[in-house]
Amino acid sequence: MKLHFQQVDVFSTEPFKGNPLAVVTGADSLTDAQMAAIANWTNLSETSFLLKPSSPEADYRVRIFTPHSELPFAGHPTLGSAHVWQTLSHTSEKGPEKDLIVQECAAGLVPIRKLAGGLAFAAPPRRRCGPASEEERNRALQALRLNADDVLDIQWADNGPGWLVLHLTDREAVLAIQPDWAALVGQKLGVVGKWEKEPAASGACFEVRALVGENPGYEDPVTGSLNASIAQWLIESGKAPERYTAFQGTALGRAGRVSIEKQGDDIWVGGAVVTRIDGTIAL
Structure with a gap:
């Protein structure tokens, strides 16, 4: 066949x-x-x-x-x-x-x-959202070799795959992460930080990474589900505008670009x- x-x-x-x-x-x-x-x-x-x-x-x-x-x-x-x-x-x-x-x-x-030059999906409802527990926070910080003061917030932003997301201070902090893959087993962690100096003519931008603790662990180059749930969290909490661009894959030498736009009740990715x-x- x-x-x-x-x-x-x-x-x-x-x-x-x-x-x-x-x-x-x-x-x-x-x-x-x-x-x-x-x-x-x-x-x-x-x-x-x-x-x-x-x-x-x-x-x-x-x-x-x-x-x-x-x-x-x-x-x-x-x-x-x-x-x-x-x-x-x-x-x-x-x-x-x-x-x-x-x-x-x-x-x-x-x-x-x-879309002009592509397609966009309407972000599905999150299956789980809200703050992480103290134990979940500690596990995530250990896996990413971070201290509590490196992180602005840690929230569940899961629309199916199981994402727990850490909001860091800026893009540089996101790109500096060197995961402890052994400690990351059993976790799916998203990391997001805002560009302090936004690229010319591209508006508000965020850097995103997706770290998956399967055995062996790996970093996903560009992740639509993660960007969808991050956008829902950041836009509804006022931490991101209703339209922005997410960069992902930079740490892997990729050039992922994800467009985010809120229209009515929907967020399009x-x-x-x-x-x-x-x-x-x-x-």
Whole structure:
């Protein structure tokens, strides 16, 4: 059996500077075990599988796997999957590109719209928010080798993957972090700090890092789900304007750019998506 396969670069227009995503389309015939095996084999942070929707409101359904588990929602797989679905639909008999796409995933229905040069999804509700406990704070500080006075606040900002977020004083403090990977096991930590000197013509900017304590631990290059929940927290608390740009991947030599914009009750999280590999996967 052969299925259509694409690998896309999300959140950057520079070749190989975003976050890669593997996408398998027409995956309805695959078992859970086959999806898990493919995701483990691609060894990317996420692999997504496009299926027929079960909701009449959705254009497609997606299942998102890391090399080790399945996620109810993730940001760069949402934009990457929508890009692949839209590309294939536009080149088939289904008709022209849609201005609004509705994705079905385990977290529910997620609207996705076209942007100039990319796509944006509406941030889903957080499953957990609010201050971290003293024990959670101490574990996070130990894992990131930080002192309490290095941090402005620590809050849960989890929309599925399990993010606990540390708000630091500035961008330089974010980039200076050298994690203790052994202490980080079992935690998923986001870190955010404001640019003191904002890049010319780009408005308010924040630096973001995503540190995942799986075994082995790793840093995710550019993370849509984390940026979505950070934006919800910072905007509603008045710590960020309703429109800004998040930079991510700097510490890894990447050039991730995530656009954040609040419109009405929704916060839209957007960026570029570019196809880098297009072919088939054989099972």
